[in-house]
Amino acid sequence: MRFLSSRRRHPAAKVMLLVAALFVMGALYSVVAPASQSSADTGTSQQIAEGRALFAVGCASCHGLNGEGNGTVGGSVLGPSLIGVGAASVDFQVGTGRMPMARPGAQAPQKPNQYSEEEIAALAAYVASLGPGPEIPKPEEYDPASVSEEDIARGGELFRTNCSACHNFAGAGGALPNGKYAPALYGVSNKHLYEAMLTGPQQMPVFSDGVLTPDDKRAVIGYLNELHEQPNQGGLTLGGIGPVSEGLWAFIIGLGSLVGFAIWIAAKGAKAR
Amino acid sequence: MSSIEKHSPSRVERLGDTPRYPVADPGMEEHVPRLTDVDEAAADRATRQVAMMFGLVPLLAIAFVVIYFAVPKSWFIDFGPLKANAQHVGLGVTLGLAILLIGIAAVQWARQLMADTEMVDHRHPASSSDDDRVAIMRDVDAGIEESQITRRKVLGRSLVGALAALGLPAIAVFADLGPWPTKKVRAATIESTIWAEGVRLVNDITYEPIKAASIVIGQLVNGEPENLKDLEGTAFLQEKAKAAIIVVRMDPQTIKIPDSRKDWHVGGILCYSKICTHVGCPISLWEQQTHHLLCPCHQSTFDLGDSGVVVFGPAARSLPQLPITVDAEGYLVARGPFTVPVGPSYFERDSRNDYKQGDN
Amino acid sequence: MAKPAATATDAPSLEAQAPARELGPVFKAAAGPAKWADDRLGLAALGRKNLRKVFPDHxxxxxxxxxxxxxxxxxxxxxxxxxxxxxxxxxxxxxxxxxxxxxxxxxxxxxxxxxxxxxxxxxxxxxxxxxxxxxxxxxxxxxxxxxxxxxxxxxxxxxxxxxxxxxxxxxxxxxxxxxxxxxxxxxxxxxxxxxxxxxxxxxxxxxxxxxxxxxxxxxxxxxxxxxxxxxxxxxxxxxxxxxxxxxxxxxxxxxxxxxxxxxxxxxxxxxxxxxxxxxxxxxxxxxxxxxxxxxxxxxxxxxxxxxxxxxxxxxxxxxxxxxxxxxxxxxxxxxxxxxxxxxxxxxxxxxxxxxxxxxxxxxxxxxxxxxxxxxxxxxxxxxxxxxRPRNNPTRTAFGVAAMTCYGMFWIGGGNDIVATQFRVSLNAVTYFLRVAVFVAPVLAFIITKRICIGLQRADAERLLHGAETGIIVRGPSGSYGERHVPISADEAFTLTQHVEPLPLTDGSEEEYAGVPAKEARSERLRRKATRFYFQDNLRKPSRAELEAAAHHQALEAGHGGHGDGHGDGQAPRHGHEDNGHDGHGNGNGHHAIGSSESESSTH
Known part of the structure; x- marks a missing residue:
């Protein structure tokens, strides 16, 4: 056992343990769970029970055994209460790999998701059972396929008014105080975009349906999709973070290559001897 | 200074008490001919290079014209990291290469084929010769004498006075550059907004009124006054630049509300000006857990859980808070205008009434 | 040393010959329009002065x-x-x-x-x-x-x-x-x-x-x-x-x-x-x-x-x-x-x-x-x-300090980009820069000045001891040292031609006798400034020092089994010719035997 004892503090240990536990759980459930049970159904008592078990393994250490939260340690919230955060919040946090966190920190970074869809649904159902909160949106709510071109342009207006202050005009992300940051929005699924607006994960404020209607949210999602899908017009994007990177390239490529040419112009060429 | 000059060390000593040149100037380097000067084949090769580069330019110019007319705007290229409009890149690359080749060819011509013997030119002091100086002084003096300006001093003085007086119209014509910010004008412009008692808070862009009940804890709304809708053009922009607000809801237990502002909020829903007190960027970068609001322009940070006081950055004054309440239908409305001017500081601003940390 | 083919002093003779050369075909075609333009604008006189103006190449x-x-x-x-x-x-x-x-x-x-x-x-x-x-x-x-x-x-x-x-x-x-x-x-x-x-x-x-x-x-x-x-x-x-x-x-x-x-x-x-x-x-x-x-x-x-x-x-x-x-x-x-x-x-x-x-x-x-x-x-x-920037270390150091200060402000202008790209705290970057805009230029000043003076030493080293050859010589006592060759006269001139401003002492009271107090104060301040500017400079070697060094080098070269005349010890400007290099290079094998007994390295 020396191998295990010497490595139990390894940064990956928790994750490995989690993966192992999940594997065991998953294997158990695949044996126990009835084949006819559809994972898309929400709120069945069976799912809630599964979710409770998963919660006890992956989440309870910070959020409390019953999701009541763990108070504060040294002034910082260790794990906030999950009563009333709703299924959408769980689906976003776990689905984007932000939860469970590898270690407490200023901000939970995005990382590969550790759970299967069924497990996420079970966790969401369990947390939703703790108190009423936003539900996981249905595809027709977040799918922007039906949004008209006019609404997409309006979605751009809404994006620049409500989102670009933190996430940048291109969705490239930006800085927040004390080491926190607004993440980049490239490659984020429509569902997760919708859930983020709906639930306000971490430091992000909530944009509830009563204020930013589902239609508005779809318009924002439609705009972002178009913005990221459209080909570039003017050449290489140079990082797409605005004048800072442009200035850097003006010096490196522009002045750099021209100084190179100047050295060539003034250099003495091949001599006869 | 001149009186010290004779006391201080002489010029030569000051610049160095050794002669400037401990090593004698060996004269210019020997001129070494280039390969192209002695080897006709090398010179021919260089000639061919130059001519070929010039020769490519017409081809590129034709390609430019073809791309201009033949490549539609809707074509895009996807070449490694370069994903861009095909016409634009095509025009840029053909024109750029054509111009660049002319330059490289000309320089190659100069470097390889034009005579490269170094030449020496003599310098002359920048100053004129003493003769010239004397002559010009004499001429100037003669001119002064002939103009009688020294004898009839009033001529010169009146001329200066006349020219100086022309400055007045020159300055005066610019008085209409803009309205004068007198006390009255200031009060009607930068010191007031269109907020007034009973004006509904609405969503920016959609102009949907905001129901208090639909705002949850942690919510942020970028809002405007409802009467902004009635304005357009310049007036719209000018008012929007001052009247923009943010509405946030926090758990009333976790925030500090001073006694004087007890009735400015609706169950933890607070409304602040969106315009930074530093240089006026609109701020909506709100952290719902810390209640801090960050300006993305210069990183001033305000604590909305503490009446908008500054906690970090270059802003000096708290964010103005708008007193709000709910109307009969449950929509958020203003209880009155902002109590202090919003936006960045200006000289005539009376900043003594702004909220400071610890006020009640 | 060979002279350039054409200099301005030679110009009259060239001009005198010029009419003898037949003008090219371009002139036949352009003669008419050129004359038309010159009749009205007098371009020839203007062009003659400036067309062949000399520009240095760098x-x-x-x-x-x-x-x-x-x-x-x-x-x-x-x-x-x-x-x-x-x-x-x-x-x-x-x-x-x-x-x-x-x-x-x-x-x-x-x-x-x-x-x-x-x-x-x-x-x-x-x-x-x-x-x-x-x-x-x-x-x-x-x-x-x-x-x-x-x-x-x-x-x-x-x-x-x-x-x-x-x-x-x-x-x-x-x-x-x-x-x-x-x-x-x-x-x-x-x-x-x-x-x-x-x-x-x-x-x-x-x-x-x-x-x-x-x-x-x-x-x-x-x-x-x-x-x-x-x-x-x-x-x-x-x-x-x-x-x-x-x-x-x-x-x-x-x-x-x-x-x-x-x-x-x-x-x-x-x-x-x-x-x-x-x-x-x-x-x-x-x-x-x-x-x-x-x-x-x-x-x-x-x-x-x-x-x-x-x-x-x-x-x-x-x-x-x-x-x-x-x-x-x-x-x-x-x-x-x-x-x-x-x-x-x-x-x-x-x-x-x-x-x-x-x-x-x-x-x-x-x-x-x-x-x-x-x-x-x-x-x-x-x-x-x-x-050369090293020869005025204080000016160079001022310049680098100003650049550093500018750079710190510049980083400040992108502090949010720095924070997100390098995953550091925005507030920490800001606090750091508040100090750095004052401290970093001072450090840059000190470091730059030291580097410049170090480069001055390197110049003096080359002047007095010659260039490193890469040839290691073993002395009779078994010690090792590197052989140096004198640098060329061109280089020696380039390294020593600069003006050398000197720091001034404050001067005695008598020196200021009769000078108005204000002027005296200004002069004292100026002299203090010259000390700040030039005190740390390395003085370039004098002619006598260079000659002594050259003599010493020649002696060494002689001891080193190269008494064949190319290290003739007159002055650095006669130092090395191409065959000098060859002599050292080819003689690799027997250097060790004949090395100077007293000192195997030139230091």
Whole structure:
């Protein structure tokens, strides 16, 4: 056992343990769970029970055994209460790999998701059972396929008014105080975009349906999709973070290559001897 | 200074008490001919290079014209990291290469084929010769004498006075550059907004009124006054630049509300000006857990859980808070205008009434 | 030593021969028009003086040309842009071809910028070329001014030209900023809003200035049109005038040159304007133009369509000005929040000091420096030979310190980008920079000065002990050392030709007898300054020291089994010929045996 004892503090240990536990759980459930049970159904008592078990393994250490939260340690919230955060919040946090966190920190970074869809649904159902909160949106709510071109342009207006202050005009992300940051929005699924607006994960404020209607949210999602899908017009994007990177390239490529040419112009060429 | 000059060390000593040149100037380097000067084949090769580069330019110019007319705007290229409009890149690359080749060819011509013997030119002091100086002084003096300006001093003085007086119209014509910010004008412009008692808070862009009940804890709304809708053009922009607000809801237990502002909020829903007190960027970068609001322009940070006081950055004054309440239908409305001017500081601003940390 | 084939002193003889040479076929064709023009303009006399003007060759002399050519490119592409751009803030509904903004309300300025980008063929290329060239214009001016500063090219008689250059740099910033604001997109509008806050912060007259600039409250309806006039008429005209004066003075003073054999304060060595420099400088114009065109075609800059139209209630993360305003932006960001409320007035130091004071300080110091240095050295002579930066360590250290300070402010201007790209805390970056803008320049000053003095030592080492050969010699006692060869006379001259200003002692009381107290105080201060400037300098070896060293080297070489005459010990200038190298190189095998007994290395 020396191998295990010497490595139990390894940064990956928790994750490995989690993966192992999940594997065991998953294997158990695949044996126990009835084949006819559809994972898309929400709120069945069976799912809630599964979710409770998963919660006890992956989440309870910070959020409390019953999701009541763990108070504060040294002034910082260790794990906030999950009563009333709703299924959408769980689906976003776990689905984007932000939860469970590898270690407490200023901000939970995005990382590969550790759970299967069924497990996420079970966790969401369990947390939703703790108190009423936003539900996981249905595809027709977040799918922007039906949004008209006019609404997409309006979605751009809404994006620049409500989102670009933190996430940048291109969705490239930006800085927040004390080491926190607004993440980049490239490659984020429509569902997760919708859930983020709906639930306000971490430091992000909530944009509830009563204020930013589902239609508005779809318009924002439609705009972002178009913005990221459209080909570039003017050449290489140079990082797409605005004048800072442009200035850097003006010096490196522009002045750099021209100084190179100047050295060539003034250099003495091949001599006869 | 001149009186010290004779006391201080002489010029030569000051610049160095050794002669400037401990090593004698060996004269210019020997001129070494280039390969192209002695080897006709090398010179021919260089000639061919130059001519070929010039020769490519017409081809590129034709390609430019073809791309201009033949490549539609809707074509895009996807070449490694370069994903861009095909016409634009095509025009840029053909024109750029054509111009660049002319330059490289000309320089190659100069470097390889034009005579490269170094030449020496003599310098002359920048100053004129003493003769010239004397002559010009004499001429100037003669001119002064002939103009009688020294004898009839009033001529010169009146001329200066006349020219100086022309400055007045020159300055005066610019008085209409803009309205004068007198006390009255200031009060009607930068010191007031269109907020007034009973004006509904609405969503920016959609102009949907905001129901208090639909705002949850942690919510942020970028809002405007409802009467902004009635304005357009310049007036719209000018008012929007001052009247923009943010509405946030926090758990009333976790925030500090001073006694004087007890009735400015609706169950933890607070409304602040969106315009930074530093240089006026609109701020909506709100952290719902810390209640801090960050300006993305210069990183001033305000604590909305503490009446908008500054906690970090270059802003000096708290964010103005708008007193709000709910109307009969449950929509958020203003209880009155902002109590202090919003936006960045200006000289005539009376900043003594702004909220400071610890006020009640 | 061989002499160059043609010098100005030889010129009369060349001219005398010239008529003997038959003029080429070009002349037969051009003779008629040339005569017609000369009859009216007298071009021959003008051309005869200037056509063969000599310019020295060095890559660093081309930095200013990059700036000049970039400006010309801006003029050319700018004319193209004005054909379609509408400098109007009138509100319209966008009906152009860019899908994502369709139907939105925006100013005509923004709409026409979109039209240039999407509907005019080649319009986007011209826009991007214009922007890249503008960035390069200021970058090249800055690089050029650093070259001039570090080589001391601003000294008499060129102080006025330095001032013209400082003026060009300052007004270039205004020109760039005015252009940046024209498209009326979200970033440029945010920049204008910042300028509004900046103008407001000026004590006493701020509000008046704001109302006069913006025709009332921000944003008003005229600012784009006014900036357009400034950007395309007023400032370009001033820049053109300043450039013309700048170039005329370069022509009149003749270009400075780097030290070297045959280069003196009385001559200029290089290639003639015609034809070599016309081909090189003309070719370089096309090279700059070509590079800018390629950048415009391949590298996207200022994609205004992604920023959206200006809306005073919107802002984006990463709101930055173009790089040349970055230092001001940084100063504003890291400034503590000082503001005084005196009576009913507000004094906004937190904006006015970094926003206006810093620019004033930077350009003021730049403009004053040549006069400060001249006062310290008391130097009244003309200087046409450039200083090697190491030979004036204090000036070089000042320059590097100023660059470091500028760099710290610059980082401040992108502190949010630094925070996100390098995953550090925004607040920590800001606190660090608040200290670093003061401490880092001091450190840079000390380090640079030490490096310069180290390089002076290296020069002295080469002069007195010769160049390292890479040949290791074992002495009879078994010790090892490296063999050195004397450096060439050309190099020895280059290393020793510089003027060597000396630190002055305070002087006795008698020296100041009869001198007014004020003048005496000023002189004492000046002498203190000379000590600060020159005290740590390494004195260059005197002629006697060099001769002694050469003699010593020759002796060693003789002991080393090379008494075959090529180390003849006269002076370093006779030091090595090609066969000298060969002698050392080939003799590798027997060096060890014959090495000097007393000392195997030259140290």
């Amino acid at each position: 890559w660093s002399f081309l930095l200013g040309e990059i700036a000049l050519y970039s400006f010309i490119i801006c003029l050319l592409t700018g004319v193209f842009l004005t054909i379609w751009f509408k400098p109007s803030m009138a509100e319209i509904e966008y009906e152009g071809s860019y899908q994502l903004l369709k139907g939105l309300h925006m100013s005509e300025a923004y709409s026409s910028s979109l039209a240039l980008s999407f509907d005019i063929r080649g319009g986007l290329l011209m826009r991007q070329m214009h922007h890249w060239a503008a960035m390069l214009f200021i970058a090249a001016m800055l690089a050029h001014s650093l070259r001039v500063f570090f080589t001391g090219a601003f000294r008499k008689p060129r102080e006025l030209n330095w001032l013209l250059g400082v003026g060009l740099l300052a007004i270039g910033l205004i020109e760039g900023f005015a252009g940046y604001s024209l498209p009326d997109d979200l970033l440029s509008g945010t920049g204008l809003r910042f300028v509004d806050g900046l103008i407001r912060s000026i004590p006493i007259i701020g509000t008046w200035a704001e109302f006069f600039v913006f025709n009332g409250e921000f944003p008003g309806d005229l600012i784009i049109a006014r900036l357009y006039m400034v950007h395309i008429l007023l400032v370009p005209a001033i820049i053109l005038g300043l450039i013309a004066a700048h170039l005329a003075l370069v022509f009149y003073h003749k270009h400075t040159q780097y030290p070297g054999p045959g280069r003196t304060e009385e001559n200029v060595v290089g290639y003639p304007l015609y034809p070599v420099y016309m081909a090189k400088a003309g070719g370089f114009f096309f090279i700059v133009f070509g590079v800018v065109t390629l950048m415009g075609g391949l590298m996207q800059i200022n994609p205004v369509w992604t920023f959206g139209p200006y809306n005073p209630a919107e802002v984006t993360a990463g709101s930055q000005p173009d790089w040349y305003m970055g230092f001001v932006e940084g100063a504003i960001r890291i400034m503590p929040n000082w503001e005084s409320h005196i009576g009913g007035t507000t004094w906004s130091w937190n904006v006015a000091i970094p926003g206006l004071g810093l620019m004033g300080l930077m350009f003021g110091l730049m403009a004053a420096y040549p006069f400060i240095e001249r006062w310290v050295t008391g130097d009244t002579g003309e200087h046409h030979i450039l200083d």
